[in-house]
Amino acid sequence: MLNLRFIQENPELVVEKLKKKNFDASAIVSQISDLYKSKNEIQVKADQFKSEMNKLSKEIGQLFREGKQEEANQAKARTSELKDNIKQLDDDFAQIDEQVFALQVQLPNLPADIVPAGKTPEDNEVVKTGGEQPNLGADKLPHWELAEKYDLIDFELGVKLTGAGFPVYKGKGSRFQRALINFFLDEAQKAGYLEVQPPLVVNEDSGFGTGQLPDKEGQMYHITEDNLYLIPTAEVPVTNLYRDVILDAKQLPVKNTAYSACFRREAGSYGKDVRGLNRLHQFDKVEVVQVAHPDQSYAILDEMVAHVESLVKKLGLPYRILRLCGGDMSFTSALTYDFEVYSAAQEKWLEVSSVSNFESFQANRLKLRFREEGQKKPQVAHTLNGSALALPRIVAALLENYQTADGIKVPDVLVPYCGFDMIN
Numbered sequence: 001m002l003n004l005r006f007i008q009e010n011p012e013l014v015v016e017k018l019k020k021k022n023f024d025a026s027a028i029v030s031q032i033s034d035l036y037k038s039k040n041e042i043q044v045k046a047d048q049f050k051s052e053m054n055k056l057s058k059e060i061g062q063l064f065r066e067g068k069q070e071e072a073n074q075a076k077a078r079t080s081e082l083k084d085n086i087k088q089l090d091d092d093f094a095q096i097d098e099q100v101f102a103l104q105v106q107l108p109n110l111p112a113d114i115v116p117a118g119k120t121p122e123d124n125e126v127v128k129t130g131g132e133q134p135n136l137g138a139d140k141l142p143h144w145e146l147a148e149k150y151d152l153i154d155f156e157l158g159v160k161l162t163g164a165g166f167p168v169y170k171g172k173g174s175r176f177q178r179a180l181i182n183f184f185l186d187e188a189q190k191a192g193y194l195e196v197q198p199p200l201v202v203n204e205d206s207g208f209g210t211g212q213l214p215d216k217e218g219q220m221y222h223i224t225e226d227n228l229y230l231i232p233t234a235e236v237p238v239t240n241l242y243r244d245v246i247l248d249a250k251q252l253p254v255k256n257t258a259y260s261a262c263f264r265r266e267a268g269s270y271g272k273d274v275r276g277l278n279r280l281h282q283f284d285k286v287e288v289v290q291v292a293h294p295d296q297s298y299a300i301l302d303e304m305v306a307h308v309e310s311l312v313k314k315l316g317l318p319y320r321i322l323r324l325c326g327g328d329m330s331f332t333s334a335l336t337y338d339f340e341v342y343s344a345a346q347e348k349w350l351e352v353s354s355v356s357n358f359e360s361f362q363a364n365r366l367k368l369r370f371r372e373e374g375q376k377k378p379q380v381a382h383t384l385n386g387s388a389l390a391l392p393r394i395v396a397a398l399l400e401n402y403q404t405a406d407g408i409k410v411p412d413v414l415v416p417y418c419g420f421d422m423i424n
Contacts, residue, residue, distance in 0.1 A: 001104055001105050001107065001361060001364050001365050002014065002104065002107050002109070002110065002361070002364070003360070003364060003380075004032075004100070004104060007029060007032055007104070007107070008032070008033065008036055011029045011030075011033060014029055014107070014110065015029055017110040017111060018107070018108060018110065018111075020111045020115060020117055020326035021108050021111055021326040021327065021329060022119055022326060022327045023107075023108055025107055028103050028106055028107060029107075031103055032100055032103050032104065035096050035099055035100050035103075036100070038096060039093060039096045039097075039100075042089050042092055042093050042096070043093070045089060046086055046089040046090065046093070049082045049085050049086050049089070050082075050086060052078075052082060053079055053082040053083065053086070056075045056078055056079050056082070057079060059075055060072050060075045060076055060079070063075060105208075105214070105365075108331045108332070109331065109332050109333060109334050109358060109359065109361040110334065111326050111329060111333075111334060111335070112334045112335040112357070112359075114323070114335060115323070115324070115325065115326050115329065115334075115335055116323060116325045116326070117325060117326055118325030118326060118327050118328065119325070119326075119327035119328075120325075120327060120328065121328050123325040123327065123328070124322040124323065124324050124325050124328055124338070125322060125323040125325070126320050126321070126322055127321050127322065127323050127337070128309075128320065128321040129318075129319070129320045129321075130309070130312075130313065130318070130319050130320075131312070131313070131316065131317055131318035131319055131342075132318055133318045133342050133344060134318075134344050134401050136344050136345060136400075136401075136403065139405075140344065140345045140400070140403065141345055141400075141403060142275070142276065142345045142346055142400065143276050143277060143343075143345065143346075143395070143396040143397075143399040143400050144275060144276030144277070146399045146400065146403060146408065147173065147276070147399065150172065150173075150407070150408065150423050150424065151170060151171060151173075152169065152170060152171065152172060152173030152176070152399075152423065153167050153168065153169050153170065153173050153277070154167065154168045154170060155167050155168075155276070162282075163281070164274075164281075165266070165274070165279070165280045165281035165282065166280070166281055166282050167277070167280065172418075172420065172423050175418055175419070175420075176395065176398075176410070176414070176418060176423070177284065177391060177395065178417075179414045179417035179418040180389075180391055180394065180395070180414065180417075181259050181284060181286060181391070182417050183413060183414060183417050184259070184286035184311065184388055184389055185257060185259055185286055187307075187310070187311060187314075187388075188257035188286065188288055188307075188388060189257070191255075191288075191307050192255050193255040193256060193257035193288055194255060194256050194257070195256075195257050195258065195259075196238060196241070196256050196257070196258050197258065197259075198231075198234060198237035198238055198241075198258055198260065199231075199237055200230060200231055200260060200261060200263075201223065201228045201229065201230055201231065202228065202229055202231055202236050202237050202240065203227070203228055203229075204227060204229070205240075205243070206229075206236055206237060206240040206243070207220065207229050207236065208365060209236075209239065209240050209243050209362065209365050209366040210235060210236050210239050210240065210332070210362050210365070210366075211330075211331055211332035211358075211361065211362060211365065212229075212232060212236060213229075215331040215332075216232070216331075218265065219232065219264055219265050219266070220232055220263075220264070220265065221263050221265060230263035231260060231262060231263065232262055232263060232264045233260075233262050233285065233287060233385075233387075234258040234259070234260040234262070234285065234286075234287035234289075235287055235289060235385045237258075237260075238256050238258050238287060238289045238385075239289055239291075239362060239366065239383055239385065240366065241256070242254065242291055242366065242368045242381075243366040243367065243368060244366070244367050244368075245368060245369075246369045246370065246371055246378050247291065247368075247369070247370040247371070247381065248370065248371060248373070249293065249370050249371060249372045249373060250373065251370070252291065252292055252293045252296070252370060252381070253290045253291060253292045253293070253296065253300055254290065254291040254292075255288070255289075255290050256288070256289045256290075257286060257287065257288050257289070257388070258286070258287050258289075259284065259285070259286045259287075260284075260285065260287070261282055261283070261284055262282070262283055262284070262285050262390075263281065263282055264280075264281060265281065266279060266280075266281060273348075276396060277392035277393060277395055277396040278350065278392075278393065278396065280392050283390065283391060283392045284390075284391045284392075285387055285389070285390040285391060286387070286388050286389060287385060287386070287387060287388065288304060288307065288385065288386050288388045289383070289384070289385045290304065290383070290384045290385070291363075291368065291370075291381050291382070291383055292381065292382045292383070292384060293370070293381070293382070294359070294360065294379070294380075294381070294382050297357050297359065297382035297384060298335075298357060300357075300384055301335065301337075301355065301356075301357040301384055304355050304384060304386045304388075305321065305337050305355050305386075307386075307388060308339055308353050308355055308386055308387070308388050308389065309321065309339070311388060311389055312339060312341055312352070312389070314411075314413045315394070315398065315411050315413065315414075316401075316402075316411050317341040317342070317394075317397055317398070317401065318341065318342040318401075319339055319340065319341045319342070320339075320340050320342075320349065321337055321338070321339055322337065322338040322339075322340065323335075323336075323337055324336040324337070324338055324354075330354075330356065332356075332358050332361050332362060333356040333357070333358055333361075334356075334357050334358060334359040334361065335356065335357050336354055336355065336356040336357075337354070337355045337356075338351055338353065338354050338355075339351070339352050339353035339354075339355070339387075339389075340352065341393065341394065341397045342397065342401070343393070343396055343397045343400050343401070344397075344400050344401045345400035345403070346396075346400065350393040350396060350397060351393065352387065352389050352390050352393045352394050352397075353386060353387035353388065353389050353390060354386065354387055355384075355385075355386030355387070356384060356385060356386065357382065357384045358382070358383045358384065358385075359382050360380040360381070360382055361383075362383045363380045363381045363382065363383055364380055366383075368380070368381050368383065369381060398411065399423075406422070406424060407422045407423050407424025408422065408423040408424070409421070409422060410422060410423065
């Protein structure tokens with residue numbers, strides 16, 4: 001969340017910057033300012049009462065010693081009255097803090113200056129393209145038909161077991177999926193990421209820490225009896241490993257990677273293209289997460305983008321990198337790059353990764369800090385994360401783009417992981 005002092009000292013800047021995210025912050029910022037004024041007034045009054053009470057407390061003993069019983073009792077009564085008044089002011093102070101916090105968490109992260117203006121995905125900027133789109137000819141098949149033809153994925157069986165959006169992978173389909181996971185994890189480890197295996201369910205504090213709650217509550221599967229949430233991405237548990245932690249500056253950057261299943265209700269997505277692997281409720285993904293020094297976070301963002309680009313290049317997929325416009329960015333992000341790969345049979349671009357710098361937004365919620373050597377006061381860290389990569393649409397693009405008359409060719413980098421070079 002945004003720093004409260006920053007909001008107070010820069011109200012016009014906050015309102016102006018959030019316009020780029022198509023968010024009108026004027027009412028919230030104004031309410032926060034008004035509450036702060038009330039809070040300051042309460043503080044002044046409380047300080048006056050405390051000063052008077054301290055003065056009376058010193059005088060009471062002297063009055064008793066001087067035999068001024070009535071005056072001493074009057075001072076005691078006034079002291080008791082002041083205590084009650086101070087308690088009431090403290091309660092009012094705490095109530096205002098709660099109101100300010102409730103408003104503060106409604107404000108999205110400020111977009112970086114480089115973020116383009118815009119409201120929809122059509123306004124995103126293409127910053128780079130790579131690879132060549134294959135010419136498959138008139139007999140090309142979409143991945144859902146290829147999956148059925150080669151008995152790789154059973155969508156109907158998933159409906160029987162659970163519902164739409166929960167496919168069952170079979171045979172070479174399962175091995176192909178597992179090969180991709182291992183390939184992505186190995187590449188992350190080569191890039192210096194420490195692999196962790198987090199829980200697939202998290203508590204409310206974890207969801208709040210990374211900004212899924214309360215912003216995306218309706219998109220998460222909620223286990224009501226235990227008040228736990230199925231994770232929408234490994235970003236949530238991995239970043240929360242450092243909640244309430246103070247790191248040494250020399251430990252930065254901290255680099256973690258994790259494979260996990262991801263669960264998303266995808267509420268509101270009905271009517272969009274949900275055929276095959278295009279949009280699922282459960283899918284596999286390898287995530288990379290970094291905790292960084294604020295001075296280094298944008299250089300690290302470039303490094304993470306380069307890492308994801310290396311993966312799609314090694315898989316031989318045509319791709320493009322988009323800089324998201326303000327209206328298409330997440331609540332928590334300051335700058336996001338999306339990766340899309342070209343699905344040759346569907347003749348469309350499929351999003352397979354988002355790489356984001358959250359600056360201090362998540363870290364403020366997480367109370368994730370670091371301390372420079374020789375300094376007492378810790379500073380708020382920056383957090384970043386990226387999909388490296390999300391599997392369903394990568395699988396879709398690979399099946400479609402590598403199809404031949406004899407079967408589906410396995411990309412060379414995956415052959416050692418699969419144990420076969422052709423799906424037929």
